[in-house]
Amino acid sequence: MPGRGAWLHPTPECFELAVRRKAFGRGLRVQAGVDVSAVARHLGIQQP
DSSP states (O other), rough: TTTOOOOOOEEEHHHHHHHHHHHHHHHTTHHHHHHHHHHHHTTTOOOO
């Protein structure tokens, strides 16, 4: 849907905090889980 977005500082610490707080789903207003693997790859973060 247009107009939805989520801002994130391009740091691993900010990304990890957002994931831990489930901020992506809340910021994007979605009920289902959000796949953040592309964001992690862009930031150069290894995902388990």
